[in-house]
Amino acid sequence: MNTVKSNVKIAKDVYLMKIEGHFEGRMGQFYMLRAWSDYPVLSRPISIYDIGVQEISFLYHVVGEGTERFKQLEAGDPIQLEGPYGNGFPVVQGKVALVGGGIGIAPLYFAAKQLQQPDIYLGFSRESYLVDEFRPFAGEVVCDVGGIIVNQIDYTRYDAVITCGPHVMMKALTERARGSGAKVYVSLEKRMACGIGACLVCSVICQGGNRKACVDGPVFAAEEVRFDAEHGV
Amino acid sequence: MQNMACKVAGVHFKNPIVMASGTFGFGKEYAKLYDINRLGGISGKGLTLAPKAGNPGVRVWETPSGMLNSVGLENPGIEYFLKEETPYWETLDTARIVNLGGGCIEDYRIGAELITAHEKRLREGGRCSIDIIELNISCPNVKEGGIAYGVQTETARAVVREVRQATSLPLVVKLSPNAENIVEMAYMCEVEGADGISLINTISGMKIDTRLRKSVFHNLYAGLSGPAIKPIALRMVHQVAQHVKIPIMGMGGITTANDVIEFIMAGASVIQIGTYNFMNPRAGEQMADGILKWMEQEKIVSMDEIRGIL
Ligand SMILES: Cc1cc2nc3c(=O)[nH]c(=O)nc-3n(C[C@H](O)[C@H](O)[C@H](O)COP(=O)(O)OP(=O)(O)OC[C@H]3O[C@@H](n4cnc5c(N)ncnc54)[C@H](O)[C@@H]3O)c2cc1C
Ligand SMILES: Cc1cc2nc3c(=O)[nH]c(=O)nc-3n(C[C@H](O)[C@H](O)[C@H](O)COP(=O)(O)O)c2cc1C
Ligand code: FES
Numbered sequence: 392m393n394t395v396k397s398n399v400k401i402a403k404d405v406y407l408m409k410i411e412g413h414f415e416g417r418m419g420q421f422y423m424l425r426a427w428s429d430y431p432v433l434s435r436p437i438s439i440y441d442i443g444v445q446e447i448s449f450l451y452h453v454v455g456e457g458t459e460r461f462k463q464l465e466a467g468d469p470i471q472l473e474g475p476y477g478n479g480f481p482v483v484q485g486k487v488a489l490v491g492g493g494i495g496i497a498p499l500y501f502a503a504k505q506l507q508q509p510d511i512y513l514g515f516s517r518e519s520y521l522v523d524e525f526r527p528f529a530g531e532v533v534c535d536v537g538g539i540i541v542n543q544i545d546y547t548r549y550d551a552v553i554t555c556g557p558h559v560m561m562k563a564l565t566e567r568a569r570g571s572g573a574k575v576y577v578s579l580e581k582r583m584a585c586g587i588g589a590c591l592v593c594s595v596i597c598q599g600g601n602r603k604a605c606v607d608g609p610v611f612a613a614e615e616v617r618f619d620a621e622h623g624v
Numbered sequence: 625m626q627n628m629a630c631k632v633a634g635v636h637f638k639n640p641i642v643m644a645s646g647t648f649g650f651g652k653e654y655a656k657l658y659d660i661n662r663l664g665g666i667s668g669k670g671l672t673l674a675p676k677a678g679n680p681g682v683r684v685w686e687t688p689s690g691m692l693n694s695v696g697l698e699n700p701g702i703e704y705f706l707k708e709e710t711p712y713w714e715t716l717d718t719a720r721i722v723n724l725g726g727g728c729i730e731d732y733r734i735g736a737e738l739i740t741a742h743e744k745r746l747r748e749g750g751r752c753s754i755d756i757i758e759l760n761i762s763c764p765n766v767k768e769g770g771i772a773y774g775v776q777t778e779t780a781r782a783v784v785r786e787v788r789q790a791t792s793l794p795l796v797v798k799l800s801p802n803a804e805n806i807v808e809m810a811y812m813c814e815v816e817g818a819d820g821i822s823l824i825n826t827i828s829g830m831k832i833d834t835r836l837r838k839s840v841f842h843n844l845y846a847g848l849s850g851p852a853i854k855p856i857a858l859r860m861v862h863q864v865a866q867h868v869k870i871p872i873m874g875m876g877g878i879t880t881a882n883d884v885i886e887f888i889m890a891g892a893s894v895i896q897i898g899t900y901n902f903m904n905p906r907a908g909e910q911m912a913d914g915i916l917k918w919m920e921q922e923k924i925v926s927m928d929e930i931r932g933i934l
Contacts, residue, residue, distance in 0.1 A: 425903075429879065432691050432850050433684075433902055456686075473905055582684045584691065584902040587656070589649035591669070591698045592684040594677075601677055601698060606653075622681050 395468045396446055398461070402520040404453040405494065406462055407440065414447040415475055418502040419553075419578060419610050422474030423586040424449070426464055431457050436583045436605075438498035438555075439475065447472075450521070452494035476586050477609050481576060485550025488512060488573070490540065490564060492556020496521065498578060499555060503528040510549075514540030514556070539563075546571030553610075554578070558621070565613040575613035579604050596620040626919040627926050628912070630664070632871045632893050633794035633819035635755045637664035637719050640884060640927060641912050644875050644898035645670050645723035645758065645798075646695065650709045651716065654901070658909045664894055665719030667822075668705070670760050673731040673738075675701035681842035685831045690852030690877070691899060692829050694841045697725050702735050706742045710753040714746070720753060723798070725760040729786050732759070736790035743793060756794045758822055758873075759787055774800035774825070777808045784816040796873060798822035801853075801860060810864040821864060822873040822896070824857045850899040851877040858890050865891025865932055879903065881914030891932035 396409040416422075416439045423434035435457040440450040453462050464470065480502050487509040489499045496513050503509060503525055510531040513522055522534045533543060541564040546552065549571075554564050555578035568575050581593040581604035588606035595602050596617045602608065628639035642665040643654070650668045651660050660666065678698025685692045700708075705722075713720045722739055726732035736757060743754050761773040761780050773780050784797055797813040799806060801824040810821050826847025831840045839845070857876025865872055874892030878884060879900045887895045900907045924930060 429851060429903070430689055432686055432689065432899065582682065584684050584693070585647070585649075585653070585905070587653045587905065589653040589669075590647055590693075590902065591678060591695050592693060594683070594698060596677075596680070620680070 392469045393472055395464045395466055395470055397466055398464050401450070402518050405450065405520055406453065407448055407450050408461060408464065409446050409448045410470060410472065411446055413445060414442055414472070416442055416447070416501075417475065417479040418505050419480035419498050420475040420477045421498075421586075421609065422447075422449070422472045423476065423583070424461070425471040425473075426460055426468070431460075433457075433584055434471070434473065434586070435461075436476075436586060438578075439501050440497050441501050441504070450494070450497040450500075473586065476605060478607065480553055480578070480610055481551075483551040483553075483574070483576075486510075486548060488544060488549045488552045490514075490544065490552060490554040490556070492540065492554075492560040495554070495556030495560075495578070497555070499553070500525060502553065512540050512544055514538070514560070541567050546573045549573040551576065561613070562618040565616075565618060568613075576610050577613045577616060578609045579611060579616070580609070581605075626916055626924070628664075628915060628919070630893050630927060632719075632873065633756055633796060635719050635794055637894050639664040639912050639915060640888065640892075640894040641908060641915070642667060642719070642721070642873060642894050642896045643901065643908060644896035645721075645760065646693075647898040647901045650705070650712070652712060654905065654908065657905050660908060661717040662912055663718045663908050664912075665721055665755075666716075667721040667723050667758055667896065668709070669699050670697050670723040670725040671699050671702050671705050671735065672697060672725050672727065673702055673735045675699065675704065679842050682840050685840055685846065687829070687831070687848065687850075687852060690848050690850035691902075692831055692841070692846035692848050693826065694843055694846035696843065699725075702738050706738065710742065710746075713753040714751055719755045721756045721758045721796070722754050723758045723760050724787070726783075729783055732783050733786045733790045736787045740791040740793055754793065756796055756820075757787070757791055759784065759795060759797045759818075760825070761797065761800070774809075775803055777803070777805060777812050780809060781812050781816060784813055784818060788817045794819045796820035796822050798825055799864075800825045801827045801856060801876075806860050807863050807867045810868050814868045814870050818870060820871045820873060820893075821868060822875070823864060824853070824860055824876045827853055827856065849877070851879055853877045854883065858886055861887055861892050862890040862934060881911060881918050884911065884915055885918060885930065888927055888931050889934050891934075893931065
């Protein structure tokens with residue numbers, strides 16, 4: 392059991408929660424969070440936003456019962472964490488672009504801090520948040536509210552593009568980047584139960600057959616994923 | 625000195641905690657979290673003759689106190705399992721249960737034959753990787769020409785009979801709560817030579833997206849599990865225990881040591897934990913500790929003192 396350090400509102404329905412303790416984790420990995428006993432039944436997968444000295448933070452969007460409960464947590468409240476889970480982002484060479492859509496920016500902050508000054512593209516539908524936080528670790532920062540961020544990228548400038556956001560956005564990005572020479576990595580969101588590869592509720596339809604989002608992913612090389620067959624979440 | 629051990633189908637279980645099929649992979653994943661040899665047993669992911677990709681679309685939905693799953697028996701197939709996973713199972717010191725599913729009777733028979741032949745070869749060399757076959761005639765998530773073996777006793781009889789003839793390994797039949805008559809079904813299994821009964825599998829359920837005006841699941845219905853189904857599971861274990869002599873592995877919604885005791889009082893020999901593994905991935909070792917503590921508190925030396933006392 393761990394303890395909440397702080398839990399603050401960042402934007403409408405978006406919160407940043409810090410939890411005390413020593414935590415491991417690579418960029419793109421996630422934890423299964425639980426701040427209740429029996430109900431809801433399942434824990435919730437949330438990406439690592441950042442890891443500091445004796446703390447880990449998570450950026451989350453309040454969408455339903457579980458995240459609603461996270462929102463109500465205050466400093467000192469108990470919370471259970473299991474992880475780190477998942478493969479995380481690859482350590483890529485060359486010029487990298489990080490592309491986030493909405494709450495999909497969550498795992499990119501930790502990545503921005505570790506990669507060599509990547510260019511960062513952040514797309515929001517209504518309201519932007521945390522954009523300035525990314526600046527110290529970025530080459531260029533492009534922010535778009537209400538438009539289509541994947542149309543604003545010259546993919547030929549990059550060796551690798553790492554993206555996390557809505558399924559349709561990642562699918563569109565993958566199509567736009569085709570033939571540009573940039574290798575695309577997508578962080579997929581799937582409903583999860585175990586988070587460790589035992590239950591197969593998180594299967595992702597890939598070229599060579601099904602893979603598990605929780606252990607083989609959540610990060611996949613875009614060329615592996617059969618977006619045509621995949622249904623998102 | 626408290627002793628949690630028990631025998632099912634002639635197989636030794638060091639304690640009554642068994643991990644349920646489909647929620648524990650083949651054990652390796654949880655072995656990273658704790659020593660799974662502390663468990664009484666594990667039941668592997670349901671296997672079919674040919675590999676299966678499972679159902680498309682959403683595969684899980686939460687309900688009050690439960691979850692609906694529509695995995696659709698995704699699995700790598702029996703041959704892959706025998707080749708790639710049994711070497712690990714050989715190293716385990718816990719009862720190892722193969723969960724066998726199927727589409728048609730022929731598949732069940734060939735599957736059982738392959739497993740039996742594999743195990744026979746191993747045992748000739750003094751080795752062992754599988755202790756029990758758990759025959760799953762009850763998966764609600766696979767549509768195979770509409771055949772639901774686990775519903776009608778007479779249809780199920782043909783499968784049980786065929787598999788019984790195909791294997792010399794201990795055979796436990798896993799029943800569906802959707803069966804027309806659970807007691808009749810269990811009794812049929814006993815008559816056909818089953819060594820035990822597992823129950824219950826998930827209960828057929830549904831979730832509708834009112835905005836899209838359709839079921840959230842590609843297959844319309846999905847299997848309900850978790851605390852929500854415990855009272856039903858407990859009642860069924862009790863009913864079946866009144867009518868069969870072979871041992872019962874009881875399951876459905878177990879989340880506490882007290883739940884385990886309830887199932888044993890209702891007549892189960894061992895219990896299985898499914899959904900609770902998702903609520904607490906360290907469920908296995910904590911539950912085994914919990915049972916021992918309870919026995920000490922109640923000054924109970926063996927589970928036989930409370931088994932089927934109702
Ligand atoms: C690897 C991974 C990392 C994630 N990282 C973040 C993050 O950093 N910040 C963030 O805000 N969200 C993240 N999500 C999405 C987050 O898990 C869901 O928004 C959350 O589970 C919704 O729970 P709820 O109870 O509020 O919603 P409800 O709609 O009440 O949830 C019901 C069920 O659906 C599941 N579910 C619903 N939406 C999603 C979804 N989009 N993805 C996965 N499961 C879902 C829940 O886990 C639960 O089982 C991540 C998802 C995955 C798979
Ligand atoms: C995700 C999931 C997958 C399952 N897969 C199988 C399976 O392959 N074979 C089987 O016999 N039962 C399967 N089951 C049923 C469980 O083994 C168990 O019978 C049921 O979930 C009830 O127990 P619980 O309430 O403790 O989960 C599955 C259950 C879940 C939740
Ligand atoms: S969430 Fe269970 S296998 Fe991925």
